[in-house]
Amino acid sequence: MPSPGALDTATAVVAHAQELAQTPWSELSGAETVEVATAVAAARGLVDAALVGIAGRLDGDDALLETGWASAKDLLTHLLGGHKGMGGGLVRAAGRLAGLPAVREALEDGRITLPQARAIADRVATLPRVPEFREQVAGGMLDLATSEGLDATDLQARFGEVVRDLDPDAALVNADKERVKAERGAHHARHLRFAEDGHGGVKVTGYGTLEDAEKIKATLHPLAAPATSEPGACGGTNRQPGEPMFDNDGISTQTPCLTPGCGHDGRDPRDAGARLWDALVDACERLANSDDDLPRDHGTKPRVIVLIDQESLRQQVIDAGLAREGQTPTGARLSASAVRRMACDAEIIPAVLGTTSQVLDVGRTQRLVTTALWTALIARDRHCAFPGCTRMPLACxxxxxxxxxxxxPTSLDNLVMLCRYHHTLIHQTPWAVHIDPDTGQPVWTPPPRATLTSLHGKITYHPARPRAA
Structure with missing residues (x-):
């Protein structure tokens, strides 16, 4: 159906639904109410099917960014006004039902409801990735839903029965379970150890899953390719065939270089193992020198930030051993005793707080303003400042x-700490934040809520009330 037709149909459905919602139910007889309930339930099932189709269409569509939404799940959650994750559930349902065309068709025809379709798709998703087997199980559960009228709960309970009928010896299921068990065991046994040999070297041993190994090899192998050069670029030369070992002045006709095993012919003298080790070191250096996300707390050295109010600072309670409960930049809660123990070897930064926990002054250990500002943000926000998010500073x-x-300006009263996800969210959605001039704390304003205000499908956006993080 073309989009204009779909929009006209949706608008008409909204108008009729609003008229239905305003029905004087007390005037209906019991029998009429049952008939209306049956029709409304059928209509809701079809509307849910339309929402699944919309979710599948919008998922991954860059056009969403133009409307201020980062993803289809965020938009759908906002429009439906439900719990967090409601939109994501529709997106997942669309993805899983895409591989089960018979179940998707039954949903769109109104033969089953969305809860039934999701019960089938969610259970089938736990099966081995054998398309024919999955389709057979989905077909068996679909027959139970349509012939016996099983609800979502009963369908889930009968899942095992359907699987046993199609795989009586559990050959497919057990083979997949054993493979998963082996992978899980390898994951739990993963380790990486560096043992110095006392002679300037280190022995590296490790163990992990095949999946992790593939990721590592995919990164290292391109960096471990042989590095060729022009012959003689190493600084050494070989004695030519038939040429004497020494010239008339007694000087060797072969010039050595400092690389063991080098043939001075431009070929890489390193064996595969040496190249792979160098690739590992190279990858670590590239990562350390890049702008990628490393848990280094924005370039600052590991340190302890002790929060203390002005009056307590004047009374020198730290020197007296009465430091308040502290928190490290990684989010770990520390007792005053632990703070004092860490202070023996760590760098102490006194973050002076006013009566409303507003940062008044932060001691600097470097000349760079960015480091001091980041320290101030940690002291003020503690973690991601988005409402309900507590991701630690090193992820912000x-x-x-x-x-x-x-x-x-790049100043504390114009900065807020955000994790990567919410940093992207605020740039691409209508969420807004400002710093309260009195408390110095971030205050958030969510996107306006859409409310239907007429029988013609007109939608009005009502501003939401600001709220603190």
Whole structure:
């Protein structure tokens, strides 16, 4: 159906649904109410099928970014006004039902409801990845739903029965379970050890899953390719065939270089193992020198931040051993005793707080302003400042409330700590944040809620109330 027709149909459905919702139910007889309930349930099932289709269409569509939404699940959760994850559930259902065309068709025809379809798809997703077997199991559960009218709970309970009928010896299921068990065992046994040999070297031993090994090899092998050069680029030369070992002045006709095993012919003298080791070192150096996300707390050294109010600072309670409960930049909660123990070897930064926990001054250990500001953000926000998120600082960025490109200053009253996910979210959705001038704390304003205000499908957006993180 073309999009204009779909929009017209959806608008008409909204108008009729609103008229239905305003029905004076007390005026209906019991028999009429039962008939209406049956029709409404059927209509809801078809509307759910349409939502699944919409979720599948919007998932991964870059056009969403133009409307201010980062993903289809965020948009659908917002529009439906449900619990977090509701939109994601529709997206997952669309993905799983795409591989079960018979179940998807039954949902769109109104023969089953979305809860029934999801019960089938979710259980089938746990089976071995054998398409024919999965389709057979889905078909068996679909027959139970349509012929016996089983609800989602009963369908899940009968799942094992359907599987046993189609795989009586459990050959497919057990083979997959054994493979999963072996992979899980390898994952639990993973390790990497470095043992110094006392002679300037180190022995490396490790164990892990095949999956992890493939990731490592895919990264290292391109870096471990032989590095060729022009002959003689190493600084050494070979004695030519028939040429004497020494010239008339007694000087060797062969010039050595400092690389053992080098043939001075431009070929890489390293064997495969040496190249792979060098590739590992190279990969670590590239990562350390890149802008990728490393748990280094934005370039700062490991340190302890002790929060203390002005009055306590004047009374020198730290020197008296009365430090307040502290928190490390990684989010670990520490007692005052633990703070004092760590202070023996760690760098102490006194973060002075006012009466409303607003950061008044942060001691600096470097000349760079960015380090001091990041320390101030840790002291103020503690973790990602988005409502309900507690991701630790090492997984966060400093976000400009007023973008730097728009003239916003790089100062504490224009910065907020956000994890990678919510940093992307605020750039691509209608969420807004500002710093309260009185408390110095971030205050968030969610996107406006859409509310239907007329029988013609007109939608009005009502602003949401700001809320603190």
């Amino acid at each position: 960025d400093a976000h400009h409330v007023v973008h730097w490109a728009d003239g916003g």
